[in-house]
Structure formats: structure tokens, C-alpha cells
Amino acid sequence: MAVPLSDVGWFFGSHSKEKNVCQSQNSVAFGGGSFAVSSRVRRCNMSTMVKSSQSENNMTVVIGEKAKSLAETWKEIHGENDWEAMLDPIEPLMKSELIRYGDMAQACYDAFDQDPGSKYCGGCQFKPDMFFEDLGLSKFGYDVTAYLYSAYNINFPIFYSKSLWPNSWSSSANWSGYVAVSNDETSASLGRRDITIAWRGTVVKREWLADMMDFLRPVTQREIDSRDPSIRVEAGFLQLYTDKDERCKFSEYSAREQIIAELSRLIQKYENEEMSITITGHSLGSALAILSAYDIAEAGIDLTKDGRDIPLCVFSFSGPRVGNARFKERLEWLGVKVLRVVNIHDKVPYMPGIFFNEHVSPIMRKVGELLPWCYSHVGEELALDHENSPFLKKTNDPRCCHNLEALLHLVDGYHGKGKKFWRSTGRNIALVNKSADFLKDYLSIPPNWWGTQNIEPNRNNMENVTGET
Numbered sequence: 001m002a003v004p005l006s007d008v009g010w011f012f013g014s015h016s017k018e019k020n021v022c023q024s025q026n027s028v029a030f031g032g033g034s035f036a037v038s039s040r041v042r043r044c045n046m047s048t049m050v051k052s053s054q055s056e057n058n059m060t061v062v063i064g065e066k067a068k069s070l071a072e073t074w075k076e077i078h079g080e081n082d083w084e085a086m087l088d089p090i091e092p093l094m095k096s097e098l099i100r101y102g103d104m105a106q107a108c109y110d111a112f113d114q115d116p117g118s119k120y121c122g123g124c125q126f127k128p129d130m131f132f133e134d135l136g137l138s139k140f141g142y143d144v145t146a147y148l149y150s151a152y153n154i155n156f157p158i159f160y161s162k163s164l165w166p167n168s169w170s171s172s173a174n175w176s177g178y179v180a181v182s183n184d185e186t187s188a189s190l191g192r193r194d195i196t197i198a199w200r201g202t203v204v205k206r207e208w209l210a211d212m213m214d215f216l217r218p219v220t221q222r223e224i225d226s227r228d229p230s231i232r233v234e235a236g237f238l239q240l241y242t243d244k245d246e247r248c249k250f251s252e253y254s255a256r257e258q259i260i261a262e263l264s265r266l267i268q269k270y271e272n273e274e275m276s277i278t279i280t281g282h283s284l285g286s287a288l289a290i291l292s293a294y295d296i297a298e299a300g301i302d303l304t305k306d307g308r309d310i311p312l313c314v315f316s317f318s319g320p321r322v323g324n325a326r327f328k329e330r331l332e333w334l335g336v337k338v339l340r341v342v343n344i345h346d347k348v349p350y351m352p353g354i355f356f357n358e359h360v361s362p363i364m365r366k367v368g369e370l371l372p373w374c375y376s377h378v379g380e381e382l383a384l385d386h387e388n389s390p391f392l393k394k395t396n397d398p399r400c401c402h403n404l405e406a407l408l409h410l411v412d413g414y415h416g417k418g419k420k421f422w423r424s425t426g427r428n429i430a431l432v433n434k435s436a437d438f439l440k441d442y443l444s445i446p447p448n449w450w451g452t453q454n455i456e457p458n459r460n461n462m463e464n465v466t467g468e469t
Contacts, residue, residue, distance in 0.1 A: 070097070071191030078276055078313045079337025083380050089416030090382075096425060098341065098382075101196070101280040101315040102408045104142075107135055108177050108200035108285065109404070109435075110450070124175045131178065141186030142196065146262040150176040151243045151251035173251035176200050177285065179262045181270075192274040195266050197259060197292065199285030201318075201404070214352035215372040216324055224256070225299050231330055232372070233323035234352060237287045241295075259292055263301055271304050277312045282404045283348060286319025290338060290378060294327065297334035309335065314379070316340040318402055321353045321375035325365065328358075328376040338379025343386055343410060346401040349377075384410040388421045391429055392438055400438040405431045 070077070070093050076086060077097050086094045111134075113125045126134040128144040151172055177199040187193045216232035222242040244254040253261070267275065277296065281289035293314045296302050302310045312335070319340055323331075331338070342349045353375025356368030368374030386392045386401065389410060393400070400406060409432050413421040423429070430449075433439050437447030 068093075069191075070189060074191045074276070075311065078278070078311050079339060079380075080311070082337070083339060087380075087382055087416075089419065090414055092424070095411060095414070098315060098339075098411050099408050099425065099427065101278060102282075102317055102341075102404065102411065104180070104196060104198045105201075105280045105282045105285060105317060106404050106408070107132070107137070108198055109203070109282075110135055112175060112200060112203055114203060120169050122174045123169050124178075128178070131180075141189075142180040142182050142194075144178050144180045145266065146179040146258065147175060148177040148179065148197075148199070148255050148258055149173040149250040150240050150255045151245040151248070170248050170250050172245040172248045176255055176288070177281070179259065179266070181266055187273070190276075192276050193270045194276050194278055195263065195270075197263075197277070197279045197289070199279070199281030199288040199292075201281065201283030201285040216375070217372075219294075219327075224295055226330075228326060228330060231323065231326045233291060233327055234287065234321075234375075237284070237291055237322060240284075241288055241291055255288075256292070256295060260296070260299065260301055263296065267301070267304065267310065271306075275304075275310045277302055277310055278315065279313070280315045280317070281319070282317040282407075283319065283402065286314075286316040286340070287322045289314050289316060290319065290322045290331070293336045293338070294323075294331050294334070297331070297336050312336050314338040316379070317404055317407055318342055318346055318348055320348050320351050321357065321377050323376070323378075324374055325358070325369065325376045328378045331378050339382060340377065340379055341382045341407060341411065342384065343401050343407055344383050345386060345396060347398060348402055382411075382414075384414055386410060386438075389413055390421065391440060391443065392432070393440055395438070397438075400436050403432070403436045403438060405434050406436060406438050 073091075073093055076083075077091075077094050083094070111124050111126055111131065113120045113123050115121055124131075124147060128147055131144040132138065132140040132142065149170075177197065180196050180198070182190055182194040182196075215235050217235040217238055218229055218232050219226050219238065220229050220231075222238050224238075224242070240255070242254045242256050243251075244257070245251045263277070277293075279289040279293050281287070293312055297312055302312045304310065314336065316338060317340075319342075340349070353373060356364065356371065356374035358365075358376040360368065365374065384407070386406060387394050391409070392406065395401075409423075409427065409429065412425050412427045413423050415422070415424070429439065429443070430445050433445045433447050434450040435448055439445050439447075
């Protein structure tokens with residue numbers, strides 16, 4: 001198995017204002033131990049690889065094997081062959097790309113302003129042109145071109161994440177994600193111009209309400225073009241995706257309209273280049289990613305003027321079911337590739353459709369199709385188990401099982417079914433406890449350290465985040 005000698009975690013640092021950081025490595029100290037991780041980003045064009053062979057008690061590393069570059073393999077990683085022979089054992093570049101797109105979804109959480117004392121509560125803490133830089137990702141290689149805002153027209157104001165300021169930025173919109181495009185240097189390494197749409201998961205109360213609206217509704221009821229009126233998706237997801245408030249400049253257009261407009265602009269701008277569209281999200285963000293992918297493909301937005309198909313892929317993390325069996329069939333017929341990464345102990349991927357889903361008998365499925373609660377998962381699944389990690393507590397706490405940083409830690413340590421768990425990318429293990437209490441106590445890493453006092457959203461280092469000795 002070949003493992004690239006490159007930084008594939010991306011979110012290695014932390015939140016200090018300190019700018020004088022060593023350029024060669026970041027050290028993260030907690031309690032009695034420290035973790036050193038490289039901060040140099042040298043991706044995709046590595047010709048020197050690490051070849052590992054494991055025995056029961058040790059691992060040897062041999063340098064020197066020539067491996068394919070990301071530019072040569074991106075179509076397979078993007079699901080061209082439905083990830084056949086890519087996941088078991090997992091290909092190193094496949095792993096690094098999963099982590100990279102997972103980090104793009106995680107950035108939506110990290111940048112979201114949840115402080116009711118802030119004038120921008122419910123929005124993004126950073127400007128689009130400095131988004132990755134302000135998160136400590138100055139070498140990420142993507143430029144944010146647009147922010148996505150959602151409205152949800154419900155008559156319960158308490159369900160909005162709203163600033164206490166009388167002249168706050170918005171009274172009816174919440175920031176839900178962003179559209180980004182790879183810059184010239186990164187595009188050369190990726191082998192194409194990559195347009196990424198990243199969706200945030202559930203944070204505010206009204207999104208919890210959308211999650212609970214688990215009855216199916218035809219997509220045509222919300223102005224989504226469809227040749228098949230029997231295609232149905234979860235009502236709350238559909239409403240969050242298509243609602244708008246014309247009184248608010250941030251949500252006078254729905255999230256759907258914002259995506260279509262920005263994606264169309266970018267495709268026209270780069271129409272002479274090879275392109276890909278990658279959509280990522282966690283939890284509710286995963287559902288919106290799949291729904292928006294279907295909408296883009298159904299509307300033909302993923303076509304160039306000369307009729308070329310732009311590969312369209314979804315990397316879903318901890319996502320619920322989205323639609324019925326007809327939705328699944330149509331999505332696959334349209335050529336949308338979906339890879340769902342889940343923790344088997346997480347309950348969210350089992351919902352909605354607990355009783356009527358893709359696992360019941362054909363007869364029961366026919367019965368279920370007469371009801372508004374029969375769902376089917378889409379795409380391929382990469383199922384991981386947090387009990388295989390020697391660093392994580394064996395817990396059924398739903399907040400831990402559903403945590404995105406923990407799931408990316410599982411991707412980092414996964415090498416195939418039945419294979420030993422070992423961290424292969426150098427990803428900082430402290431990130432697991434960013435917003436959870438999931439790491440074993442002996443590691444002395446404090447729980448829920450993200451956003452604590454004296455910690456600023458800049459990941460250059462973690463020296464201000466210390467644990468008890």
C-alpha cells in the first residue's frame with residue numbers, strides 16, 4: 001500500500017493569534033504529551049511514496065515506490081467506477097481526498113457565528129476572500145467565490161439563530177455554506193478545475209425542525225424541474241433548500257437559486273478547462289449536498305455549452321436518507337456519484353425511514369411506497385467503527401458518534417476491513433475533542449476546546465490549548 005509523504009489532514013493548527021510559528025512543524029501540547037505535525041503543504045505531485053507492510057507487532061516503512069499522482073487518478077477518486085477497488089483496502093490518495101473534502105465541510109462549522117452577543121450571529125465570521133486564511137488554511141488552494149444563505153419560512157421566531165443586536169446583519173437568513181474553486185496551482189495538481197460546494201450541518205433550532213419533518217414531498221412542489229412527479233424527498237430538507245425571504249438581501253434568492261447562479265457563472269468562466277463539481281456536507285449538510293447534486297444534474301447545469309458532462313460527485317459525511325426509491329434511481333441514472341462515510345454507531349444515517357427503507361423486502365417496499373415515510377439511501381457506503389480506534393472512548397453518546405472530526409479521525413486510521421487501525425496521515429488527534437469529549441482520558445486533551453477563552457479561530461498552532469497534567 002502506498003502512502004504519500006504529504007500533509008493530508010489540512011486542519012493541523014489551532015486558534016492562537018501568535019504569528020511567529022515555525023514553518024516546518026506545528027507542535028500541539030496537551031498534558032504530558034505532544035503531537036508534532038508538518039505544516040508544509042506539498043500535495044498531489046509527490047513521486048516518492050511510503051510503502052508500508054504490517055505485522056502483528058510492528059510496521060516497517062520502505063521508501064522508493066513510484067505511485068500515480070492525483071491528476072492521474074482523480075476520476076476514479078471522484079467515483080467514475082463507483083469506487084471499485086478503492087475502499088478495501090483504501091487507496092492513500094482516496095483517503096487524503098476524503099479528509100480534504102471533510103475538512104471543507106468542517107470549515108462550515110468552524111466559521112459559523114453562534115454567539116447571540118455578536119452582531120453577525122447566524123452568519124459567517126469571515127469575509128469570503130479571507131475565508132481559508134482566517135481559518136489558518138492559507139495554503140488550502142481554493143478561493144471562496146460565494147456564500148450560501150438559507151431562509152426557512154416558519155412562524156416560530158425562536159427557531160432562528162439571531163443576534164441580540166437591534167440592527168443585526170439579518171433577521172431571517174442563516175449562513176449555510178459556500179462555493180469555492182481551486183486556484184491555478186491547485187488545479188494543476190488536481191488535474192482539473194474543481195468547483196466545490198460545502199454545506200453546513202444542523203446548528204440552529206430551525207434546522208432541527210427541518211430535520212424532524214420526515215415525511216416525503218414531491219420535488220415538483222418546490223419548483224425543481226423533474227420528469228417524474230413520483231420523485232420525493234424529505235419535506236424539511238426541500239423547504240430549507242428552496243425557501244427565500246424577498247425582504248432580506250441575503251435570502252431574497254433561495255439557496256437553490258444562489259447555487260445555480262454561481263455554478264453557472266463558474267462553468268462559463270472555465271468552460272475551456274476540464275472541470276469537476278464536488279459537493280460535500282455533514283449531517284443536514286450531507287442531505288442538502290445530495291439534494292443539490294440531484295437538482296444540478298436534473299436541470300443540466302453540469303453540462304458545458306458544447307455538451308460535455310462535468311463529473312458530479314458528493315462526499316457525504318454522517319448523512320441521513322434524503323428521498324424515496326425513485327429519487328435514488330433517478331440520481332443514479334443522471335450519473336451523480338455519491339460516497340457516504342458513516343460511523344456505524346451513529347443513529348443519524350439510519351433516519352428517516354427507520355421502518356421502511358432499502359433494506360426491507362420488495363413486498364414491504366411496495367407497501368411503503370404508498371406511505372410518505374419510505375426512504376432509500378443513495379450511492380456507496382464506507383462504514384467505519386469508532387471502537388476500532390485505540391484513542392476513542394467506547395461510548396454511545398450520540399454527540400460523539402455523530403461528530404465530523406471524529407469521523408475524519410476514523411478515515412485517517414482506516415486501511416480496509418479487518419485491518420489494524422493506525423494513523424497514517426499525521427492528522428492531529430486533538431481535533432477530535434474540538435467540540436466533543438471523545439478522546440480517552442490518558443491523552444489529557446481537554447474536551448470542547450474550540451472557541452474557549454483566549455483561543456482565536458486561527459489554526460497556526462495550539463499552544464494556548466492546554467490540558468490538565
